[in-house]
Amino acid sequence: MSPEAITRQLAERVVGSDPLQDAPACEAARAGVLDWLASVLAARDDQGAERIAAALGQGAGRASVPGRPGRLPALDAALVSGYLTHALDYDDVHESVRGHPSAVILSALLAEAEERGASGADFLAAYVVGVETMCRLGLALGRSHYEAGWHSTATLGAVAAAAACARLAGLSVQATAQAIGLAATQAGGIRAHFGTDVKPLHAGLAARAGLLAMRLAEAGIAGAAEPLGGRLGYFAVFGGEDARPELAVEGWGEPWQIVRPGLWFKRYPCCSASHHAADAALAIRASRMPDITAIEEVTVTFPPGGDAALIVREPTTGVEGRFSVEYVVAAALADGELGIGTFADKPLRPELVALAAKVRRRYDSSVVPAPDAMPKGRFTIVTVSFADGSTLTQRVDCPRGAPGRPLSPEERAAKYADASRGLPAAWQDMPGKIARLEQLADMHSFIPDIQNIQEV
Amino acid sequence: MSPEAITRQLAERVVGSDPLQDAPACEAARAGVLDWLASVLAARDDQGAERIAAALGQGAGRASVPGRPGRLPALDAALVSGYLTHALDYDDVHESVRGHPSAVILSALLAEAEERGASGADFLAAYVVGVETMCRLGLALGRSHYEAGWHSTATLGAVAAAAACARLAGLSVQATAQAIGLAATQAGGIRAHFGTDVKPLHAGLAARAGLLAMRLAEAGIAGAAEPLGGRLGYFAVFGGEDARPELAVEGWGEPWQIVRPGLWFKRYPCCSASHHAADAALAIRASRMPDITAIEEVTVTFPPGGDAALIVREPTTGVEGRFSVEYVVAAALADGELGIGTFADKPLRPELVALAAKVRRRYDSSVVPAPDAMPKGRFTIVTVSFADGSTLTQRVDCPRGAPGRPLSPEERAAKYADASRGLPAAWQDMPGKIARLEQLADMHSFIPDIQNIQEV
Numbered sequence: 001m002s003p004e005a006i007t008r009q010l011a012e013r014v015v016g017s018d019p020l021q022d023a024p025a026c027e028a029a030r031a032g033v034l035d036w037l038a039s040v041l042a043a044r045d046d047q048g049a050e051r052i053a054a055a056l057g058q059g060a061g062r063a064s065v066p067g068r069p070g071r072l073p074a075l076d077a078a079l080v081s082g083y084l085t086h087a088l089d090y091d092d093v094h095e096s097v098r099g100h101p102s103a104v105i106l107s108a109l110l111a112e113a114e115e116r117g118a119s120g121a122d123f124l125a126a127y128v129v130g131v132e133t134m135c136r137l138g139l140a141l142g143r144s145h146y147e148a149g150w151h152s153t154a155t156l157g158a159v160a161a162a163a164a165c166a167r168l169a170g171l172s173v174q175a176t177a178q179a180i181g182l183a184a185t186q187a188g189g190i191r192a193h194f195g196t197d198v199k200p201l202h203a204g205l206a207a208r209a210g211l212l213a214m215r216l217a218e219a220g221i222a223g224a225a226e227p228l229g230g231r232l233g234y235f236a237v238f239g240g241e242d243a244r245p246e247l248a249v250e251g252w253g254e255p256w257q258i259v260r261p262g263l264w265f266k267r268y269p270c271c272s273a274s275h276h277a278a279d280a281a282l283a284i285r286a287s288r289m290p291d292i293t294a295i296e297e298v299t300v301t302f303p304p305g306g307d308a309a310l311i312v313r314e315p316t317t318g319v320e321g322r323f324s325v326e327y328v329v330a331a332a333l334a335d336g337e338l339g340i341g342t343f344a345d346k347p348l349r350p351e352l353v354a355l356a357a358k359v360r361r362r363y364d365s366s367v368v369p370a371p372d373a374m375p376k377g378r379f380t381i382v383t384v385s386f387a388d389g390s391t392l393t394q395r396v397d398c399p400r401g402a403p404g405r406p407l408s409p410e411e412r413a414a415k416y417a418d419a420s421r422g423l424p425a426a427w428q429d430m431p432g433k434i435a436r437l438e439q440l441a442d443m444h445s446f447i448p449d450i451q452n453i454q455e456v
Numbered sequence: 457m458s459p460e461a462i463t464r465q466l467a468e469r470v471v472g473s474d475p476l477q478d479a480p481a482c483e484a485a486r487a488g489v490l491d492w493l494a495s496v497l498a499a500r501d502d503q504g505a506e507r508i509a510a511a512l513g514q515g516a517g518r519a520s521v522p523g524r525p526g527r528l529p530a531l532d533a534a535l536v537s538g539y540l541t542h543a544l545d546y547d548d549v550h551e552s553v554r555g556h557p558s559a560v561i562l563s564a565l566l567a568e569a570e571e572r573g574a575s576g577a578d579f580l581a582a583y584v585v586g587v588e589t590m591c592r593l594g595l596a597l598g599r600s601h602y603e604a605g606w607h608s609t610a611t612l613g614a615v616a617a618a619a620a621c622a623r624l625a626g627l628s629v630q631a632t633a634q635a636i637g638l639a640a641t642q643a644g645g646i647r648a649h650f651g652t653d654v655k656p657l658h659a660g661l662a663a664r665a666g667l668l669a670m671r672l673a674e675a676g677i678a679g680a681a682e683p684l685g686g687r688l689g690y691f692a693v694f695g696g697e698d699a700r701p702e703l704a705v706e707g708w709g710e711p712w713q714i715v716r717p718g719l720w721f722k723r724y725p726c727c728s729a730s731h732h733a734a735d736a737a738l739a740i741r742a743s744r745m746p747d748i749t750a751i752e753e754v755t756v757t758f759p760p761g762g763d764a765a766l767i768v769r770e771p772t773t774g775v776e777g778r779f780s781v782e783y784v785v786a787a788a789l790a791d792g793e794l795g796i797g798t799f800a801d802k803p804l805r806p807e808l809v810a811l812a813a814k815v816r817r818r819y820d821s822s823v824v825p826a827p828d829a830m831p832k833g834r835f836t837i838v839t840v841s842f843a844d845g846s847t848l849t850q851r852v853d854c855p856r857g858a859p860g861r862p863l864s865p866e867e868r869a870a871k872y873a874d875a876s877r878g879l880p881a882a883w884q885d886m887p888g889k890i891a892r893l894e895q896l897a898d899m900h901s902f903i904p905d906i907q908n909i910q911e912v
Contacts, residue, residue: 048677051672051675051676051677052672052675052677054671054675055668055671055672055674055675055677056531056668056671057517057529057530057531059515059529061513073513073515074513075512075513148693149687149688149689149692149693150693151641181648181649181654182654182657184646184648185644185645185646185648185649185654185658186644186645186661187644188641188642188643188644189641189642190640190641190683190688190689190690190693191688192637192640192641192679192680192682192683192686192688192689192690192693193637193641193679193680193683194680194688195680196678196679196680197677197678197679198637198638198641198677198678198679198680201638201672201677201679202641205642212511212512215510215511215512216507216508216511216657218511219507219508219510219511220507221504221507221508221511221653221654221657222652222653222654223648223649223652223653223654223657224648224649224650224651224652224654226648227646227648227649230648231605232605232646232647232648232650233605233646233648234646234648236605237604237605237606237646237648
């Protein structure tokens, strides 16, 4: 294939493929929508969303931010929803992306689908195509992209959101290629901001950029014929010598990336690097309800560097605890569950602080990770030592929720129920509505409106 | 200086310096505002602005796009103005930026100044500080940034616009540092799009991103403490090993970059790579009014690669002619002037097409460019050969308008008069209004409103 034609080849696939013929893809997409909605709702009281809305100004429109009152212009709604989805780091992950696809893609798609009154079937098809685009861009850019400092959720997400929105809007191949190019040139987001509100903001900015790219292309703004390939194109600028542009289209939809490797739905609203330890601690708690006052020490063993993202060792609030394996393990052992309330922006309970102080991190380069370890090369071993000299140990290489150990339908429903707790009845019907999404004629009626009500 | 403190050091200078004490800086800034306004007005009928406004939706606000009817929300106005300023490539250039400072900075600043009702003095001070920021970022990133494929007008411009807007809004040092970081992570724009409408769109997107960054910081969104320095910061990601972050602040305001090297105001609304040939052809025309039917051949001699940006050899319209040295030379010889009408989106006059067909390009690596050549290493020699065997030759190394050969006040006024031709009387008063800009109490009344009127 000529590298000059890569944008057009990608656009042809975005426009021409038919993911609704693939039952596993549809099922994965419905699960993705439910998990995305849970992630947005779980964060609906986050103060950042207020601040972002204030910065954008006070426009009214037809697009919703799930769980928040009022409707916004679609471009603004995409930004706020994208931020909220990723605010708790509770949203899905895909290994081909090395980041979070649905935060960007679904936030842009829902806003545009509501404004346009698109059908549920078109919405689902566009989502599958968007995830495919984002994953294949990740494969095509290669590993050095992330390592150079780019936040791939944003840099791949903007282009994927543009592709998804172009598919939803029914743009031609040529206009779809233009939308892709207009998003590629808006791509940005540097990892210097990790650990701050700007990380989830990147997801929102990318959602908005992708939607704007589609609208600019639809309005007739034309850029380069080949914005992805070539010496000055997206792959060269963002991927350098590692980039393999042909991977953006090779194997497209065979199988769909949303099916295999598939989305990782997070079981706990905390840093994914702590999920292995969380699973292990919860298994220890389930095997024997420990008297936590009898615990002398807990050791958590990682491969060297495996805890790099867990930047907090002495948390004081639930928000800080999201990045502390000490707190995650303590809460799992003490409470037997890790829910939204575990990571609220409140001071931590003293007995959890005391237990967290007994947690030690260790590193062991001699342990061989399992072949299905997620991410590759990762493992975590939790060992609890009691005053009577006994110990309990659990090892986890692939956490619950990752594609190798998917959540059951009941666990996914429970995640949604936890996230939507306190919202009116229409919200409790959403799992059923999502199960019938292909039959929905007009997405404008999909998300229940919220007045400025007291939550029930 | 600790490289970790570079963002704060920059923010301290943005907040704390006092450019209004420097008379040459104020004079240069007033000249920049007039030239910027001429560049926007010259492009006011460009169809791209309609398309972009359509893609953004129909919000109304307090910010103007000079020469266009109605007012928009400031974020949208910044985008459309940024696009329009750069649409004809008629706007100012700065060698430290390797791009176009005022298209981004003034488009963001005017929108915010109108919405806030800022004073003319604060507006001018913020502009000088914004140009300083953009130029020093260019020096700090080094040459490889542009060569890697980045469009520096956009990638530096977003951060500079944020700094300028933060200064205008009176943000604290800490909030200014946050605004800078929020813009740095929105920076983008790849050179693959050069030669299309997306190139000027980059200026608009950067203006909007910078203004949004300021507003997010003002609203309390906080990102990394050090977004510019460090391994994952802006300088490392966008500049690589060439970056010298300390140059972002060393020598700040001594003298102000808007004074020296200073802005290049373009004399003709066509590609700057053709300006040397334009000056030469106009000088030939002025020395002897040629009978153009008696011209046998015109040769235009460049250093190798000196015509890389002049990508059109057989133009059919004025828009294409903007990137054709053949047409620029033909029009200069035939008409003795190169105005906005010369490059209209209309078919070319047949006698100019015939003369352009007689123009040949040559390359000569043995010519030694002048020390003040602009850009460095550039020269152009135009030789006209007549049927009677006589020839006329002119050589230009530094074109009119570049800092080495600045336009006279009369020439700057003439550029504005040409650009504002056909607009109501209030627009003809703008040069005087800009000359008194420091006295203006409220920028909201600066730009005359335009109704949907017939132009006079």
